[in-house]
Amino acid sequence: MQVEVSIHELLAAAREAVKSDYIKGESILCETRYHLDTHYMVEMELLENDNRLGENGNYIRKFLTEPEYLPILQKQEKHLIKIKRQAIVQKGNLRYIPPPDRLDRRRERDIL
Template identity: 30%
Template sequence: MDKNKTIGELLEEARKKSGAAKLAGHDIMDLERFAPDTRHMIVFDVLTHESPVGCKGEKTRAFLSDLGYNRALENERLEHIKIRNHAKVRAGNLYYDHKEHDL
């Protein structure tokens, strides 16, 4: 491990090596992940131009409070977004709903 690189830089290098697309929205190590009221992390596809978050066609990551997550579920119900992945967040740790997930 290169001691001159941050964890974020190492994660970005690993993402590039794996060929995974960069997500819009929050970075995986975004400070929002560690906010006291953050309870959820979602990855979602933006399906419409009317979506309140993101641009149509983007795959986006967001760290959310319970209220924000409920709003995301409502936007999914309205077919503005499609949630592809969800994890509960506790003290910055991610607990995915499914062990096998595709980001």
């Protein structure tokens, strides 16, 4: 199996190795990333305290299954979190996609 790794991922892994990474949550190369049912990677900033995710202001990375992703999008819509970066996970490879708010702005531009 060949795994593609972006420069962003290499830098994140290097920061994690020297314990200087500001992102809480899962490591960029964690085991969850390679599970067959993992479909998304989301990096988000918490705008409110959340018992499951952490405190306001924390920057968190999560690898998510399809059912886990929908509640994250709902939290974004309620302004409880701000998705900063997201990717589709395919066999452990990350395919970065624009955060939901950028997709919404792009759709508005196309409609107007």
